[in-house]
Amino acid sequence: MEFLGAHAPELLPGTRLAAGTAAVPPTADLAPHATTIVALSFGTPEGGRxxxxxxxxxxxxxxxxxxxEIEKVFAADEYSGVGIAGSAGIAVEIVRLFQLELEHYEKIEGSLLSLDGKANRLATMIRGNLPMALQGLAVVPLFGGYDRDRGTGRIFSFDVTGGRYEExxxxxxxxxxxxxxxxxxxLWRAGLDADGAVSVAVEALYDAADDDSATGGPDTVRRIxxxxxxxxxxxxxxVDDETLAAVVGRIVAERSEGSRRA
Known part of the structure; x- marks a missing residue:
């Protein structure tokens, strides 16, 4: 799909042109796309992950x-969160429906859906978007939460067909x-505390923004x-903005000092 989109977008389903018609932009180029999402675990089995x-x-x-200033990370419910990559409008709509379904389940059953159940439900919703994904409007979430049955944090990734994979x-x-x-x-290591994990996540996004034009780095001028x-x-x-500002300031200072030494 990526190869066709780059070299022959008119061959993609939904953008295939009749002979003799003028070329039109690929559907995916007409909708905002969101990137990049990272997830990592922290803590110890004894102290809780x-x-x-x-x-x-x-x-x-x-x-x-x-x-x-788009927001790509949302609370799914009290003990889980989801980050979105791909077609922003469709992704936000799926997340809102996902939040509503989890809230509805809790009200009907009187308890939270298990973390595996949440991941399975999100996979089904992503599979339902497959026809749009074949037209270039894919949604690829990253889901993470605290499994109260196992007493640990867990991370799940998905593909456009609804495949669910635990990371x-x-x-x-x-x-x-x-x-x-x-x-x-x-940067990741076993036994990171929460502050260390937040710092690693921000630095990973900083590195992604350094090499990928579609990823935005911390904006110290606009304070984004x-x-x-x-x-x-x-x-x-x-995590509040004051804490993130301090983390970004430290990363920028360390890298500026390293550049001067080089």
Whole structure:
């Protein structure tokens, strides 16, 4: 799909042209796209493991910046969160419906759906978007939460067909995921505390923005920071902007000092 989109977009389903008609832009270029999302675990089995979810704030539409302040990480319910990559409008709609279904289940059953059940339900919703994905409007979420039955944080990734995969330690999705994943491999270590995990997530997004034009780095002029959240036994908690500003300031200072020494 990516190869056809780059070299022969008219052959994609939904954009295939009748003979003799004028070329039109691929459908995917007409809608804002959101990238990049990272997730990583932290803590110890003895002290309790949690999950950090983080996403940059840029949405692109072709080679244009559609938004500098889009939010891509949301609370699914009290003990889980979801980050979105792909077609922003469809992804946000799916997340809102997912939140509503989890809330409805809790009210009907009187208890929260299990973490595996939440991941399975999200996979089904992504599979329902497959016809749109074949036209270039794909949605690829990254889901993480605290499993109260197992007493640990868990991370799930998905593909456009609704395939669900549990990830170990860390993962990333989106156009900058290759660069973010490289940073996560180098920076993540077992036993990270919450503050350390937040710092690793922000630095991974920083690295992704450094090499991927569709990923937005921290904007110190407009004071736009990534959306970062932790999910633990205490629930979903969004990291405040003051904390993120301090983390970004430290990363920039360390890298500036390293550049001067080089």
């Amino acid at each position: 949690g999950v950090v979810l983080a996403g940059d704030r840029r949405a692109t539409m072709g080679n244009m910046i559609a938004s500098r 170990r330690d860390h993962h990333s999705v989106g156009s900058g995921s290759v660069f973010a994943r490289g940073a996560l491999k180098k 920071w990534p959306v970062v959240a932790t999910v633990t036994a205490d629930g979903y908690h969004r």
